């Protein structure tokens with residue numbers, strides 16, 4: 001079969017998909033409420049791989065040639081897939097076409113990072129299986145995919161806290177952190193009991209936000225309030241202009257009182273609405289984790305990641321938080337997938353070890369989620385495979401490497417990240433015990449650019465185990 005260039009093939013099929021979408025709008029118009037909807041949440045900390053995951057998942061659902069592990073595709077029951085206008089008028093649309101263009105265009109590059117919640121509706125026309133096959137016509141499933149920052153889930157812990165408790169915890173945490181030195185100095189210079197002045201409040205909150213950014217860069221994940229890192233359109237507003245204050249009584253109208261008021265406003269106006277309007281409506285959830293990135297950064301990053309996971313995932317155990325229970329009113333996520341992303345940095349021989357690490361990293365959290373009735377699974381995937389595998393002779397043995405194009409120089413290079421242990425405890429235990437470095441040298445990393453693609457018609461972008469991820473997340477509804 002003739003090969004056509006990736007972008008043309010995809011763009012053409014895409015247009016086709018949109019046309020088919022328009023065609024089916026007729027049937028939609030006659031039964032606008034009858035068709036089932038599944039809401040899939042995609043989250044993870046910044047740069048975990050959310051944008052690439054959604055883009056490739058959607059592209060691979062539109063062009064299903066590389067999705068054999070999705071049973072409905074294998075059995076030929078997916079008749080059509082098409083993008084449709086999303087149901088939520090006030091949520092930005094996930095910029096699928098732009099992101100896909102970046103990944104599969106003539107000069108492939110990674111998409112721009114996004115900073116807020118976004119959404120996309122992909123509708124699937126399916127032939128029913130089992131008992132009803134042959135008895136009824138096709139059915140439609142609307143898959144609403146919601147992309148939101150994992151950092152926002154960390155804010156859940158704030159809902160149950162008052163300003164004094166939060167301040168005490170933060171100030172204790174930053175005592176020994178050099179990243180917070182300017183903030184600590186600014187706080188020392190400020191008088192919490194003095195009358196509130198906007199300039200002082202702004203100075204303090206800016207210094208605090210700078211600390212959070214620096215801490216995030218240094219590999220700490222406990223960087224709440226989450227919107228200080230990703231302010232979106234709230235930048236500069238009073239709900240984002242506060243900082244922790246030392247304990248103490250302070251008179252009305254004081255800096256301390258105003259900071260406390262804003263902290264409460266942040267909870268009521270920013271955190272709660274997110275959980276109410278977005279989180280509470282999610283049926284299935286994938287949590288993406290850049291475990292390889294953390295391994296590369298070192299034991300402290302791994303331990304921080306483990307803690308962040310435990311915190312993030314407490315959101316899936318509503319009983320743990322009174323306010324959240326009220327918001328959810330018994331509704332819960334049915335399935336949660338924990339996925340180690342960017343597995344194309346690793347030869348497949350080492351994928352089981354990576355999966356073991358992600359399982360261990362999320363163990364605590366997964367136990368809790370199971371407790372709350374959700375089904376969980378863990379796997380390693382690459383939403384967009386940017387490398388090819390290669391065995392390189394080395395010291396009389398063969399080293400399992402991957403080869404790709406370096407993002408910076410555009411040159412080809414081979415990577416052997418290091419040997420991941422069979423037992424993840426060999427990494428997680430020293431991390432927990434505060435080790436500074438990995439015992440045997442650590443893990444290397446490279447930034448590969450997406451490879452130029454030549455796609456067969458009907459094929460989506462190359463990936464690793466994206467079809468398995470999809471089978472776990474949505475397979476039972478297809």
Ligand SMILES: Nc1nc2c(ncn2[C@@H]2O[C@H](COP(=O)(O)OP(=O)(O)O)[C@@H](O)[C@H]2O)c(=O)[nH]1
Pocket residue numbers: 044045046047048049050051052053110111112113114341342343344345381382383384385386448
């Ligand atoms: N090699 C490889 N790199 C990836 C993959 N997914 C994400 N990345 C890298 O991770 C970066 C962040 O991904 P992105 O999807 O923007 O993360 P987000 O912040 O969670 O939306 C990208 O710019 C890529 O460098 C993948 O499947 N393979």
Ligand SMILES: [Mg+2]
Pocket residue numbers: 050051052112113114115
């Ligand atoms: Mg993103």
